Amino acid sequence: MSQSLADLTHKLLEAARAAGADAADALSRQGSSLSIDVRGGKLEHAERAEGFEAGLRVFVGKRQACVSGSDSRSETFAMMAERAVAMAREAPEDAHIGLADPDQLSARRDAEGLEMYDPAPEPDPAALQDDAMRAEAAALAQDGISQVEASAGYGASEVYMAATNGFSGSYKRSSRSTSCVAIAGTGAGMERDYDGDGRIFQADLRSPDEIGALAAERALQRVGATAPKTGSYPVLFDERVAVSLIGHLLGAVNGAAIARGSSFLSDRLGEQVLPEGMSLVEDPLRVRVGNSRPFDAEGLTTRRREIVSDGILTGWTLDLATARKLGMASTGNAARGLSSPPSPSNWNLSLSMGEASRADLMAQMGTGLLVTSMIGSTINPNTGDYSRGAAGFWVENGEIVKPVNECTIAGNLRDMLQRLIPANDGKTWRATVVPSLLVEGMTIAGS
Known part of the structure; x- marks a missing residue:
């Protein structure tokens, strides 16, 4: 050219x-x-x-x-x-x-x-x-x-x-x-x-x-998987799939969802949405990270911000149009394709990590489900009702005892997010750094 x-x-x-x-x-x-x-x-x-x-x-x-x-x-x-x-x-x-x-x-x-x-x-x-x-x-x-x-x-x-x-x-x-x-x-x-x-x-x-x-x-670890017991148990989301929980939170605080009135967190601005001491930080200026960017798709400044600070939801994710609809200022989060107008999106994200390892959280959960993969989803964006197909490993007395599949895990995201217990295994070089997350008291539908 x-x-x-x-x-x-x-x-x-x-x-x-x-x-x-x-x-x-x-x-x-x-x-x-x-x-x-x-x-x-x-x-x-x-x-x-x-x-x-x-x-x-x-x-x-x-x-x-x-x-x-x-x-x-x-x-x-x-x-x-x-x-x-x-x-x-x-x-x-x-x-x-x-x-x-x-x-x-x-x-x-x-x-x-x-x-x-x-x-x-x-x-x-x-x-x-x-x-x-x-x-x-x-x-x-x-x-x-x-x-x-x-x-x-x-x-x-x-x-x-x-x-x-x-x-x-x-x-x-x-x-x-x-x-x-x-x-x-x-x-x-x-x-x-x-x-x-x-x-x-x-x-x-x-x-x-x-x-x-x-x-x-x-x-090889998954060979011989069977459906787990039906009941209420703690569920530990492996760090490979834990990011999906934070994805649901991000969708709920996206300005487009707020402007449409289709978010289970629309009434929670300034209130607690994660456990005390846990923060969710967006930093589009991280060095050597795949989702960094010097400016957004409308030419606005990108900067570090705490979407959730010490468990408290601090603001929505906004581009110019959604910010104007809500009477707010853009957060510099506009993204766009070549043939579409801008819409709000997130850049590099990091969730606070805990001090415990994944093994420590398994010991803490005693008996429950370690989820390593998920398929399908039924998420109600207005209420936060959550249901997903899952596979992984059954844990008893803090130890993995067998692989499991063909089960469904269910709960409500508003409650689940406030009960998160983080491990210390987030991969810090990734654009989205989320560790394994333990959620107590979820419903498991299996055999």
Whole structure:
């Protein structure tokens, strides 16, 4: 591509103005990705993609519309702009939409110091294939493993954003990953589990041998699973699935849910939603972490904030439009796709960890369920009623005694969140750091 992302993005804004837009913002992205899948010691699938994409949002009065395209020619930009303006003129009015005022814009316009991009050369496909095959071989080396699927991938992208309010900024991202799924047992008794790792810097990635071996170990531990007893027991959510509980909390404090009136926490602002001493911190400026960003999708400053402080809910997650609807200020949490307007979203998150290990919490729970995987969900966003299919291990006298599956765990999220007991095993390099979480007194439906 002969022109820079900056030039192309500003040309798209010029096309929007020429087509009759009162205001506009544009997002351009270019990048490449490479993925390798292996099975049976052989390459099964290899895919490489690279390209350019652009998204345009235009405003005509208090009406807006979004379009996107992958062609950077001037005539295509003109067509995109004309179509967007025509769509906006037919859209319903919304008093809350609009660009940020110039004095709201972030002074930070790049990702310097955040280490969001690995300058190392893109890995050769053969290197990715070797990683995937090493993970597969490590899994197959375990007796009882019948099938393995292993993958390795790399991606890099550059984003440039600009708007007619004077904002312009850009940043780069890269990612490197290895994953492995292992299947143990035969016939109806087959069980599967996985392990994987994804990092910005290739040098930080865990060994594929370790990943394959752990995937196999987890799958073998699940062989012979049966349904657990029905009753009321404590449930320990392994750190791999505990993040889902915090995901439900984040959904309930998202400004879009609050504005719609569809949140089980809509009446809890300024009140206790987590145990005393527990905080949930969002920090989009963490260094060398995958979900960091120097500014949000509306050009506003991103900053560290405590969503929950010492158990108390301090505020909602807001972009400009939802903030205006609620009579509040944006928290700098706007995210957007190329063909959609901004909406509130969260960045890097960390939940307070405890002092106990997962084993300590199992000893504390005595008899109950350790959940390591979940499927399906029935969540009532208005009441917080919670029901999910689960699998994992039955614990008696603080020790794992057998694998279990085909059960359902149920409770109410308002109550569950206030009874959380955290372990100390959160993975601090992840974008979302949540440890294993113990919840007393849940309903388990099994045999």
